Amino acid sequence: MNKIDFLKENLISNKGLYDNVNIFENTLESFSKAIDNNLIIYLKVRLTKDKVPVIYSDSNLARLMNLKDRVDSTKYEELIYLNKYHIPTLKEVLKLIDGKTPIIINPTSSSDKYYLQKEVVKLLDNYKGKFAILSSNPLIIRWFNKNKPEYLTGEIITKKRKVKSLPRYLANFTIKVDFKSVDIEYYNLIKLKKLKENSLVIGYLIDSKEKYNIYKNALDNIFISELFKND
Numbered sequence: 001m002n003k004i005d006f007l008k009e010n011l012i013s014n015k016g017l018y019d020n021v022n023i024f025e026n027t028l029e030s031f032s033k034a035i036d037n038n039l040i041i042y043l044k045v046r047l048t049k050d051k052v053p054v055i056y057s058d059s060n061l062a063r064l065m066n067l068k069d070r071v072d073s074t075k076y077e078e079l080i081y082l083n084k085y086h087i088p089t090l091k092e093v094l095k096l097i098d099g100k101t102p103i104i105i106n107p108t109s110s111s112d113k114y115y116l117q118k119e120v121v122k123l124l125d126n127y128k129g130k131f132a133i134l135s136s137n138p139l140i141i142r143w144f145n146k147n148k149p150e151y152l153t154g155e156i157i158t159k160k161r162k163v164k165s166l167p168r169y170l171a172n173f174t175i176k177v178d179f180k181s182v183d184i185e186y187y188n189l190i191k192l193k194k195l196k197e198n199s200l201v202i203g204y205l206i207d208s209k210e211k212y213n214i215y216k217n218a219l220d221n222i223f224i225s226e227l228f229k230n231d
Contacts, residue, residue, distance in 0.1 A: 013039040024085045044106045052076040052230040053090040096116030138171035192218040
């Protein structure tokens with residue numbers, strides 16, 4: 001088996017399995033449920049103001065807490081105090097998963113001088129399970145290419161975006177990736193199948209069985225939402 005084939009073995013859960021009533025997204029409970037359902041787990045990692053790597057999808061607290069604060073401007077203890085459920089650290093989640101299922105980690109950082117990447121590496125170098133790195137930022141991918149070339153890395157591809165900086169634009173031409181994650185809203189089936197000829201391609205985000213049946217043969221794997229499970 002190719003070292004990357006584990007990314008095709010089971011569907012990928014986005015934020016774990018949850019309903020945001022009894023079990024909340026990106027919690028130890030939602031990840032435990034994903035493990036029980038034999039799903040690969042996708043983790044978006046952010047830094048708090050006091051440099052704690054936490055699992056949290058949004059850059060701010062508006063959707064889940066109705067607050068304007070950003071995650072990176074809030075200390076971890078404040079996050080715990082403000083939220084009605086426990087926001088886990090990356091360390092806690094890795095301890096929970098402990099190799100029971102593969103994971104895909106997206107280190108999402110802005111101007112921390114690669115501090116987050118270094119913290120992720122500290123934890124992953126002692127982790128025994130299967131994992132891959134995924135990012136939409138070519139600078140982050142390039143950092144992993146240079147500093148951890150043995151890591152599997154993937155690139156998120158979505159609609160054409162404005163160039164945020166010249167270094168970021170130029171980095172697109174120097175990175176090496178092992179797989180691609182593609183927004184299905186911006187690629188038709190013909191383009192997806194063409195892309196799949198030269199790369200392992202994972203589509204996102206599938207939230208219904210109807211979409212799943214349409215895209216399953218055009219992709220190597222799929223990110224699913226909790227809505228898909230209950231469809």
